[in-house]
Amino acid sequence: MKKIAIIRCLDVSMRCAGVSCMKSFNNHSVKFERYGDEELELFSMMTCNGCGQTVENDEGLKKKLDRLAEEPVNAVHFSSCTNKKDKENPEVKHRCPWVLKMAEYLESKGVEVVYGTHH
Numbered sequence: 001m002k003k004i005a006i007i008r009c010l011d012v013s014m015r016c017a018g019v020s021c022m023k024s025f026n027n028h029s030v031k032f033e034r035y036g037d038e039e040l041e042l043f044s045m046m047t048c049n050g051c052g053q054t055v056e057n058d059e060g061l062k063k064k065l066d067r068l069a070e071e072p073v074n075a076v077h078f079s080s081c082t083n084k085k086d087k088e089n090p091e092v093k094h095r096c097p098w099v100l101k102m103a104e105y106l107e108s109k110g111v112e113v114v115y116g117t118h119h
């Protein structure tokens with residue numbers, strides 16, 4: 001059994017119920033296909049703490065990420081909405097820079113990071 005956490009974009013979470021993430025998780029599809037038939041436990045589905053928040057300036061965010069590392073979860077998926085469409089060119093996407101900082105911190109704690117959930 002693998003313990004999985006999903007971290008979503010706080011901004012997007014104000015208008016998204018997370019259904020597409022959960023469908024992919026429950027169906028072991030798209031970014032969760034990599035686990036095959038292995039049983040999955042959704043250990044946490046949480047949000048970032050907003051733009052500009054890092055483990056260096058936000059104790060609460062550090063506490064949240066440390067909790068995942070302490071369990072430990074087998075992987076943290078950053079939801080597909082953390083890969084933003086370019087305003088000028090919607091074909092191009094940019095990974096949120098604050099997510100990259102969170103990912104770097106999690107990886108330094110030995111947690112596997114996967115980018116994406118439902119696309």
Ligand code: SF4
Nearest residue numbers: 009011048051096098
């Ligand atoms: S830091 Fe990134 S993932 Fe978090 S609210 Fe801002 S854009 Fe969304």
